[in-house]
Amino acid sequence: xxxxxxxxxxxxxxxxxxxxxxxxxxxxxxxxxxxxxxxxxxxxxxxxxxxxxxxxxxxxxxxxxxxxxxxxxxxxxxxxxxxxxxxxxxxxxxxxxxxxxxxxxxxxxxxxxxxxxxxxxxxxxxxxxxxxxxxxxxxxxxxxxxxxxxxxxxxxxxxxxxxxxxxxxxxxxxxxxxxxxxxxxxxxxxxxxxxxxxxxxxxxxxxxxxxxxxxxxxxxxxxxxxxxxxxxxxxxxxxxxxxxxxxxxxxxxxxxxxxxxxxxxxxxxxxxxxxxxxxxxxxxxxxxxxxxxxxxxxxxxxxxxxxxxxxxxxxxxxxxxxxxxxxxxxxxxxxxxxxxxxxxxxxxxxxxxxxxxxxxxxxxxxxxxxxxxxxxxxxxxxxxxxxxxxxxxxxxxxxxxxxxxxxxxxxx
Amino acid sequence: xxxxxxxxxxxxxxxxxxxxxxxxxxxxxxxxxxxxxxxxxxxxxxxxxxxxxxxxxxxxxxxxxxxxxxxxxxxxxxxxxxxxxxxxxxxxxxxxxxxxxxxxxxxxxxxxxxxxxxxxxxxxxxxxxxxxxxxxxxxxxxxxxxxxxxxxxxxxxxxxxxxxxxxxxxxxxxxxx
Numbered sequence: 157x158x159x160x161x162x163x164x165x166x167x168x169x170x171x172x173x174x175x176x177x178x179x180x181x182x183x184x185x186x187x188x189x190x191x192x193x194x195x196x197x198x199x200x201x202x203x204x205x206x207x208x209x210x211x212x213x214x215x216x217x218x219x220x221x222x223x224x225x226x227x228x229x230x231x232x233x234x235x236x237x238x239x240x241x242x243x244x245x246x247x248x249x250x251x252x253x254x255x256x257x258x259x260x261x262x263x264x265x266x267x268x269x270x271x272x273x274x275x276x277x278x279x280x281x282x283x284x285x286x287x288x289x290x291x292x293x294x295x296x297x298x299x300x301x302x303x304x305x306x307x308x309x310x311x312x313x314x315x316x317x318x319x320x321x322x323x324x325x326x327x328x329x330x331x332x333x334x335x336x337x338x339x340x341x342x343x344x345x346x347x348x349x350x351x352x353x354x355x356x357x358x359x360x361x362x363x364x365x366x367x368x369x370x371x372x373x374x375x376x377x378x379x380x381x382x383x384x385x386x387x388x389x390x391x392x393x394x395x396x397x398x399x400x401x402x403x404x405x406x407x408x409x410x411x412x413x414x415x416x417x418x419x420x421x422x423x424x425x426x427x428x429x430x431x432x433x434x435x436x437x438x439x440x441x442x443x444x445x446x447x448x449x450x451x452x453x454x455x456x457x458x459x460x461x462x463x464x465x466x467x468x469x470x471x472x473x474x475x476x477x478x479x480x481x482x483x484x485x486x487x488x489x490x491x492x493x494x495x496x497x498x499x500x501x502x503x504x505x506x507x508x509x510x511x512x513x514x515x516x517x518x519x520x521x522x523x524x525x526x527x528x529x530x531x532x533x534x535x536x537x538x539x540x541x542x543x544x545x546x547x548x549x550x551x552x553x554x555x556x557x558x559x560x561x562x563x564x565x566x567x568x
Numbered sequence: 569x570x571x572x573x574x575x576x577x578x579x580x581x582x583x584x585x586x587x588x589x590x591x592x593x594x595x596x597x598x599x600x601x602x603x604x605x606x607x608x609x610x611x612x613x614x615x616x617x618x619x620x621x622x623x624x625x626x627x628x629x630x631x632x633x634x635x636x637x638x639x640x641x642x643x644x645x646x647x648x649x650x651x652x653x654x655x656x657x658x659x660x661x662x663x664x665x666x667x668x669x670x671x672x673x674x675x676x677x678x679x680x681x682x683x684x685x686x687x688x689x690x691x692x693x694x695x696x697x698x699x700x701x702x703x704x705x706x707x708x709x710x711x712x713x714x715x716x717x718x719x720x721x722x723x724x725x726x727x728x729x730x731x732x733x734x735x736x737x738x739x740x741x742x743x744x745x
Contacts, residue, residue: 562674564653
């Protein structure tokens with residue numbers, strides 16, 4: 157009658173991994189200040205976008221990972237966050253599809269703290285220390301307009317530009333509504349862990365420089381600490397490392413974001429959630445490989461918006477991702493019955509050496525009884541310690557048992 | 569006259585066995601002789617499953633003795649068995665040393681308590697901290713007195729040598745296992 161698929165300690169260590177790879181509260185504040193500064197900067201008198209922005213009901217908001225609270229560090233050697241902003245506006249009819257990004261590129265010049273501006277195929281990237289912000293223009297296109305639906309501009313160097321139907325806001329709203337919401341206790345527990353063990357990466361200088369933004373309402377939506385979001389963060393980190401040195405194109409994050417929801421909620425905890433997610437991605441890839449076609453994942457809030465419109469392009473892309481999921485599932489299977497030393501090694505392999513050693517540091521600090529920890533609770537039938545009851549899966553908490561206080565001893 | 573309150577009665581073998589079967593249904597009972605019984609079963613403090621053994625004198629004259637069967641106790645790489653924290657150290661067969669789960673002088677356990685509700689949970693906690701100790705050599709669980717036999721022997725040696733005249737050679741506290 158052993159508990160089948162719960163893994164309270166693995167869940168707990170994975171939560172520490174999440175705390176290490178995500179934006180700290182301080183970093184969110186810095187990012188939010190930058191989002192807040194975008195609109196006044198693009199509307200300043202010398203900006204080529206000023207007139208178009210002032211003449212339409214324009215908005216600037218977070219999209220992608222920042223809109224759903226799934227932003228994580230990228231790279232093994234550098235702790236950098238990649239965030240996205242959307243300039244939602246009506247572009248003048250005399251602008252060509254290629255002009256739009258050129259004007260945006262010019263308009264962003266002079267933005268504080270930017271080290272480099274890069275014009276990409278669909279956005280302009282502002283490179284700050286430890287943070288890249290991709291700014292995209294969404295043209296409101298036709299009227300009447302479903303809420304925040306529009307077209308973004310695909311403008312390559314050596315080909316003719318075109319428009320791509322898009323509704324990032326609708327997608328984020330769909331995502332936030334469709335994940336299984338966390339309990340209050342779980343949110344509180346994670347907040348407290350984050351406030352103690354979160355890692356600040358963005359330079360505090362940026363906040364000082366933007367002190368005039370402090371009174372503005374936040375631009376980025378509040379965090380969403382749903383289990384599916386946490387699994388998404390872990391999956392993204394794993395894939396960042398897997399694709400780091402590959403020449404093959406990496407699948408878009410938004411594709412995983414959708415599958416993080418459609419894979420469903422796992423009652424047995426975060427490890428099972430990640431396994432379920434990986435299983436879903438693998439099934440999608442194997443199906444597409446067998447059909448030599450697809451997947452064709454659409455934005456549930458706006459059907460013409462194809463989430464993976466540029467990926468995959470070959471069978472190798474599909475097979476590679478399927479094998480990555482096999483790798484992840486196998487590593488988690490081994491971790492489920494490994495001692496901590498080996499779990500840390502496995503996590504170094506999955507999420508990076510530095511992340512794993514910081515995770516070990518966080519975990520050991522949290523578990524230190526010399527810090528005056530309260531009596532533990534245990535998983536019924538297995539003995540597994542449940543370090544933070546609120547953070548454990550509901551099925552585990554329901555059967556949790558406390559034991560009388562004691563002190564270990566030693567004798568010959 | 570009313571009997572002793574329930575909690576003050578010595579726990580019978582029947583009571584211990586019934587409770588273990590309820591709490592730990594995968595633990596298997598065996599009677600070794602007229603005086604001694606054992607339960608073998610799986611538990612995990614963290615993720616890894618350990619097969620453990622609980623030995624118990626039916627008359628309750630000695631505390632339950634818990635040891636690891638599979639995987640067996642092992643020292644840290646390059647270390648000794650004597651350095652493993654919180655054991656009832658068995659010098660003849662160190663890998664079968666008992667886990668020293670409570671302070672005998674701290675009134676934390678008596679034969680009026682149930683093994684299923686104390687000893688086995690504590691063993692799970694011991695295994696958890698044992699795995700953490702294997703990470704970096706630091707015991708992060710509770711503890712009273714010396715942490716390990718190696719430490720106790722070193723302390724005894726220190727007491728001895730500090731009583732000796734200067735220049736007396738020291739002997740090593742522990743042999744490598």
